[in-house]
Amino acid sequence: MTVRRGRHFLQIPGPSNTPDRILRAMDYPVMDHRGPDFADLGLSCIAGMKKVFKTEKCEVVIYPASGTGAWEAALANTMSPGDRVLMYETGQFATLWKNLALRLGLVPEFIDGDWRHGVDAAAIEKRLNEDKDHEIKAVCMVHNETSTGVTSRVKLVREAVDRTGHPALFMVDTISGLASADFRQDEWGVDVAIAGSQKGLMLPPGISFNCVSEKAQEVSKSATLPKSYWAWDEMITMNKTGYFPYTPATNLLYGLKEAIAMLMEEGLDNVFARHERVAEATRRAVHAWGLEVLCQEPKEYSPVLTAVVMPEGHSADNFRKVTLENFDMSLGNGLNKIADKVFRIGHLGDFNELMLMGTLSGVEMGLELAKVPHEKGGVDAAMAYLVNPQAR
Secondary structure, three states: OOOOOOOOEEEOOOOOOOOHHHHHHHOOOOOOOOOOOHHHHHHHHHHHHHHHHOOOOOEEEEEOOOHHHHHHHHHHOOOOOOOEEEEEOOOHHHHHHHHHHHHOOOEEEEEOOOOOOOOOHHHHHHHHHHOOOOOEEEEEEEOEEOOOOEEOOHHHHHHHHHHHOOOOEEEEEOOOOOOOOOOOOOOOOOOEEEEEOOOOOOOOOOOEEEEEOHHHHHHHOOOOOOOOOOOHHHHHHHHOOOOOOOOOOHHHHHHHHHHHHHHHHHOHHHHHHHHHHHHHHHHHHHHHOOOEEOOOOHHHEOOOEEEEEOOOOOOHHHHHHHHHHHHOEEEEEOOHHHOOOEEEEEOOOOOOHHHHHHHHHHHHHHHHHOOOOOOOOHHHHHHHHHHOOOOO
16 A cells, blocks of 8 residues: 555545634534524524625525535425526536436526536527526526536626516526635625535535525425425524524534634635636646646636646546556546546635645646656746736
8 A cells, every 4th residue: 555645635626625724613522503502603604604605685595415405405496397497508517407407307408518618698698588488487507617617707697687687597506616716696696506615615515505585585485396305494594593494514514614714814805816816827837738728718717726638649537547646636537528538626715826836746747657748837837927927
């Protein structure tokens, strides 16, 4: 067995690294979730998450579940069997959400995409204008597509929906976007946002979120898809006192409270700027290596991760294997249509410049050992940018 020293470099685009401060916050005895002290914890987490979602109008619901559960909750609370939902193919996670809608008995209309661009707001607008009878009940989009490194522009889609005057709900999966890329629930008119703990919130997997507008809550009163565990009404009612209708993920909530504190101490705008900075440095390294970034629209470059296209005839999975075996660093794999064709560098959450330089050094050495054609100097290009962001 190979003995490793130092920390494993977990540079996948989530779960992200959990900082020691959050791990220490979670390392406490389990609290009585019906006792008087728990209410303070519950209320603190809900109020804090409203700040992270940038909402004063919407209700935050916290589930002991992964982001997939929050996907289901968003649809189960608002839809009835046979309802149409308009979705856009930005990558693997948009595809999985569409498949979940099918299994719930909904009728998703899935606009084809090329996995290299974000949601086409014009295509959404065109389809809604065609829907004269308002059969489409929701527009569902992924904010940051984790499989491709493309961040769709939520505001543009909201504006497109508004121009049509269509009454469909607007749902946004920001599982890998929230707390890493700017997200504005109220300003962008999002009816249901979906998020998870294991990305920008810096926690282990295990809790997920819906952030729900008044319009969505009203729609939920007449929706007939079966729901019990996911039901918003009981959760929102009990949450007003700080409690939950069933056992919450208590120790993850300890960690969530600490994560929110860390985000507020840094300031969300500073968090977003830090992510943009390391993302730009990463892309400069990729370009210097002579490799290609999967995302083709610079305005949609993700601050969360960078997906890198392998040269023709070379295996991304073999490169990842070589890098893991030699440098104890995990990189994200290509999924579905781009399996073995790309690798993904995560640069999100509790992450800084020196961590990035270690990551990029591992990538450059891995490219060499895996005999992937590339130019030298990617690490140097990233360092040059970090030292002088104004340099070309």
